Amino acid sequence: MHAVLHTFEGTYEGALQYYLGCEVTHDMEKGTTYLSQTHYAEEILCTYNFWNATPRLTPMQPNTRLNKDDCDKNPAPDLHRRYRGIVGSLEHRVIMTRPDLAWAYSKLSKYVQFPEKNHMLAAEHVLCYLRGTWNQTIRYSCDSHETPNVLWGWVDADWAGDTDTR
Numbered sequence: 001m002h003a004v005l006h007t008f009e010g011t012y013e014g015a016l017q018y019y020l021g022c023e024v025t026h027d028m029e030k031g032t033t034y035l036s037q038t039h040y041a042e043e044i045l046c047t048y049n050f051w052n053a054t055p056r057l058t059p060m061q062p063n064t065r066l067n068k069d070d071c072d073k074n075p076a077p078d079l080h081r082r083y084r085g086i087v088g089s090l091e092h093r094v095i096m097t098r099p100d101l102a103w104a105y106s107k108l109s110k111y112v113q114f115p116e117k118n119h120m121l122a123a124e125h126v127l128c129y130l131r132g133t134w135n136q137t138i139r140y141s142c143d144s145h146e147t148p149n150v151l152w153g154w155v156d157a158d159w160a161g162d163t164d165t166r
Helices: 003-007 038-047 077-096 099-109 117-132
Strands: 022-027 032-036 137-141
Touching (some): 038 077, 038 117, 077 099, 099 117
Antiparallel strands (some): 022 032
């Protein structure tokens, strides 16, 4: 860390602890770094009155199919503002620490312009899921037991399931 300061002018302020709304925790013994946004999650849940909500097990209700035929061309201003706020709040979490919310966010964000009641119910379901998982972190590790620099995941493609673009 300090080697860079020999080449460039600057100061060392210690280990990174907070970055763009993310809490950063280091476990030097295990070579692990954790990123979380627990404070931001709590703020979102309190803002939309979901702190005391019953947690859900999945980000979206199974078999939820949102489509443009459900859109309201003149949504109520309160519903419209609330929906846009919820979806916008989820975006930063998806990008920084919560890839598990990415699919739900991608579905909800399609209807930000003309949401209706079903879209709001789906957005509020995501908030209930967030309530149950508000303190989850993402972990980066260079453990000798793990293979470093390998990205793994699961994919379940369902192009025909998108009734708007199939």
